[in-house]
Amino acid sequence: MSQGKALEEHAKAKEAWEANASFWDEIMQDEGNAFTLSLVWPAFQRMIPDLEGKRVLEFGCGNGVISRKLAKAGAKVRATDFSEALISLAEERGGAGIEYSVLDATDLDALLAQGKNEYDIVLSSMALFDMSDIRPLAQALPDLLTDAGCFAFTIIHPCFNNPSTVHLSELEDRDGELITTNSIKLSRYKTSVTELGVCSRKAPQAHPYFHRSLSELLGTFFAVGLVVDALEEPCFEPHSELPRKIKLGWTEDFSEFPPALGVRMARK
Numbered sequence: 522m523s524q525g526k527a528l529e530e531h532a533k534a535k536e537a538w539e540a541n542a543s544f545w546d547e548i549m550q551d552e553g554n555a556f557t558l559s560l561v562w563p564a565f566q567r568m569i570p571d572l573e574g575k576r577v578l579e580f581g582c583g584n585g586v587i588s589r590k591l592a593k594a595g596a597k598v599r600a601t602d603f604s605e606a607l608i609s610l611a612e613e614r615g616g617a618g619i620e621y622s623v624l625d626a627t628d629l630d631a632l633l634a635q636g637k638n639e640y641d642i643v644l645s646s647m648a649l650f651d652m653s654d655i656r657p658l659a660q661a662l663p664d665l666l667t668d669a670g671c672f673a674f675t676i677i678h679p680c681f682n683n684p685s686t687v688h689l690s691e692l693e694d695r696d697g698e699l700i701t702t703n704s705i706k707l708s709r710y711k712t713s714v715t716e717l718g719v720c721s722r723k724a725p726q727a728h729p730y731f732h733r734s735l736s737e738l739l740g741t742f743f744a745v746g747l748v749v750d751a752l753e754e755p756c757f758e759p760h761s762e763l764p765r766k767i768k769l770g771w772t773e774d775f776s777e778f779p780p781a782l783g784v785r786m787a788r789k
Contacts, residue, residue: 524654530715530729531627531653535603537728538651542606544725546584551614553586555757556781561646561675562590564753564783568673572596575641578665580626580658581648585611585619591644592618599635601626627654632661640665645674647781649738650731653715659741663788671787672747676738678754678782683732684716685709688775703774713737739784746789753783 538545548554553562565587569575573595580601582588588600588611598616601624602608612621625631626645643665649655662672677683685708693700711734717727739749759776771780 527627527653530731534651534653534729537726538604539606540726541720541724541728542584542604542610544723545607545720546610546614548721549584549586551586551589556647557586559757560755560781561783562587564675564755564781565590565644565646565673566594567753568751568783568785569642569644569671572642576639577642577644578635578640580624580643580645581651582611582621582646583607583648585614585616585621587644587646588619588621589614589616592616596642599640603627626658627652629657629660632657633664635661635665637664638667638670641667641670643670643672647675647677649674649676650733651728653729653731655733655738655741659745659747662742662747663745666788668788671750671785672742673783673785675753675781675783677730678779679732679735679738680710680782681705681707681778682771682780683707683710684714684718684730688771690774703777705775705778710734742786747786748789749784750787751783751785753781754779755781755783 572591575596577591577596577598579588582600582602584607585600588598591598598619600619600621603625605623608621608623643662687706689704689706691702693702714732715729718730719727756776756779757773759773
């Protein structure tokens with residue numbers, strides 16, 4: 522994507538999240554939705570088991586759901602988002618040990634201004650696919666992290682849960698017994714693409730999803746000297762009763778396919 526196109530798409534993403542902020546806050550509330558409770562936060566807990574006393578810089582904090590969980594686990598958190606509206610809502614919900622601020626993670630100068638080698642953990646929860654350009658963040662990470670620090674993120678799984686994913690439920694007659702088979706169909710994976718989508722049918726405004734293959738996504742961080750040292754592919758458990766404030770498109774019926782991906786990266 523050219524720089525001009527990236528800037529245009531970035532502006533669309535910010536406009537959409539400003540419009541959707543109150544709706545998203547109502548969905549997530551203090552503890553988060555089923556993705557947070559069943560997939561995302563457990564993945565972070567496995568990738569970063571010891572948070573006590575750690576200095577964490579979070580990008581794309583939304584209304585602060587993960588920020589509050591990090592702080593409750595003992596971390597000192599600087600939580601940021603490019604949406605002024607979301608930061609205001611996060612501040613209203615509060616949280617001891619958290620400093621909230623507006624920060625655009627596509628702005629290299631703004632990233633570098635956060636401090637030299639100050640953070641034990643740089644973290645992004647379900648936000649990289651909302652960013653038109655992840656290269657500035659990658660370029661800033663070696664300056665932001667301590668020598669022993671790590672970068673941890675979760676995203677919708679690009680291999681199974683990308684904008685081209687279709688869920689299929691088919692009824693089959695197997696020797697006189699009717700069996701429901703759940704599967705997914707993909708029409709695209711390798712090509713990077715930007716498509717409008719919604720977090721819920723009731724969302725006020727569609728927002729752009731920036732799909733990247735694993736080679737492009739991880740390669741951006743490999744280029745600055747980071748390597749993968751932990752990986753999570755959390756799935757909903759079959760036959761589980763999910764905590765829901767809204768009905769998810771992805772359910773426990775598709776338990777063979779991880780809808781989220783968690784990655785921890787460190788210096789070589």
